[in-house]
Amino acid sequence: MRAILQWVSWTVGLSLQALLLTVLVRGAYRVYPFVFAYVLALFLTTVVEVSVYVNTGGHSSTWTKYYWLNDGIRTLLIVCVVMSMIDKALASRRVRDAARHLLTIAILSAAGISVLLHQQADAKNMWWSNVSRDLNFVSAILNLILWALLIGSKEKDYRLLLISGGLGIQYTGAALGQSLRTMSPTTTMAGNIVVLVSHFLCLYVWWEAFRKNQNHAAITRAATKQTGA
Numbered sequence: 001m002r003a004i005l006q007w008v009s010w011t012v013g014l015s016l017q018a019l020l021l022t023v024l025v026r027g028a029y030r031v032y033p034f035v036f037a038y039v040l041a042l043f044l045t046t047v048v049e050v051s052v053y054v055n056t057g058g059h060s061s062t063w064t065k066y067y068w069l070n071d072g073i074r075t076l077l078i079v080c081v082v083m084s085m086i087d088k089a090l091a092s093r094r095v096r097d098a099a100r101h102l103l104t105i106a107i108l109s110a111a112g113i114s115v116l117l118h119q120q121a122d123a124k125n126m127w128w129s130n131v132s133r134d135l136n137f138v139s140a141i142l143n144l145i146l147w148a149l150l151i152g153s154k155e156k157d158y159r160l161l162l163i164s165g166g167l168g169i170q171y172t173g174a175a176l177g178q179s180l181r182t183m184s185p186t187t188t189m190a191g192n193i194v195v196l197v198s199h200f201l202c203l204y205v206w207w208e209a210f211r212k213n214q215n216h217a218a219i220t221r222a223a224t225k226q227t228g229a
Contacts, residue, residue, distance in 0.1 A: 005189070009196045010050050016203040017043040023210040034084040035163070035206070038077040045070035068128050075132045075139070079107060082142040082167065085160055089149040103142070110138050140171040159209050166205035173198020 020039045029036035052066045083103055090096040114134040118127035146164050150157060173194050180191030 002189075005192065005196075006053070010046060012196075012200055013203070014043065014046055016200060016207065017046065020203060020207050020210070023207060028210050032084070032163075034077065034081045038074070038081050039203075039206075041073055041077050045073060068132070071132050072128045075135045078167075079135055079139045079142070081163075082139050082146060083107065085163060086142065086146050086149065089146060089153065089157070089160060107138065111135060136171070136174070139167075140175075143167045143171060162205055162209035166202040166209070169205065170198050170202035173201070 017039055021036075021043060024032070024036045024039060049063075049067060049070060052063050056063050086103065087096065087100055090099055111131070111134075114131045115127070118130040118134075143164055146160075147168065150161050150164060177191040177193075177195035177198070180187040180194060183191075
């Protein structure tokens with residue numbers, strides 16, 4: 001059952017990631033470079049995980065190390081995504097530069113402290129999994145700040161709202177799934193499913209956010225050409 005769920009997650013995940021990349025490369029990657037970098041890294045690291053899993057059978061320490069290394073890369077990039085979106089939300093405010101510097105210092109400090117604490121305490125050399133967890137928690141807090149900024153803004157940026165909302169779904173699902181995982185052995189599978197579904201929903205919401213905007217832009221260009229004609 002676990003192996004089936006793993007292959008289903010890779011198939012669905014790669015499909016959604018490919019759809020997102022297809023939409024982003026049409027021009028949105030210029031405006032949202034960190035979103036593009038994250039989705040591209042998500043796609044490439046998933047391909048690496050599948051390859052290593054097939055070659056090792058998924059039961060070796062090699063696959064585990066690749067998994068957590070990839071997870072660390074994805075976590076760092078998702079933090080960059082949230083920070084870049086906060087920067088966009090503050091584009092018209094005077095505090096933008098100060099907030100940018102403050103957030104950068106705060107993130108680097110949190111990452112440094114987490115590495116120092118877990119690297120010394122973890123004898124199994126799996127400290128990066130705990131660092132990833134800590135950075136995900138920080139990223140969730142930043143996303144709440146972003147959501148508050150977007151809701152409080154007079155001019156609504158609905159694309160940013162959808163991106164932030166997608167992340168909110170993912171973080172909520174991750175928190176609920178982790179709780180189910182630690183509740184009892186019988187709820188571990190349910191926890192894994194909740195985590196995967198929330199992640200897929202996030203990718204789908206992002207795809208809708210970029211796809212709808214592009215459709216609207218295409219309609220506007222067509223109408224402009226007809227008017228000019």
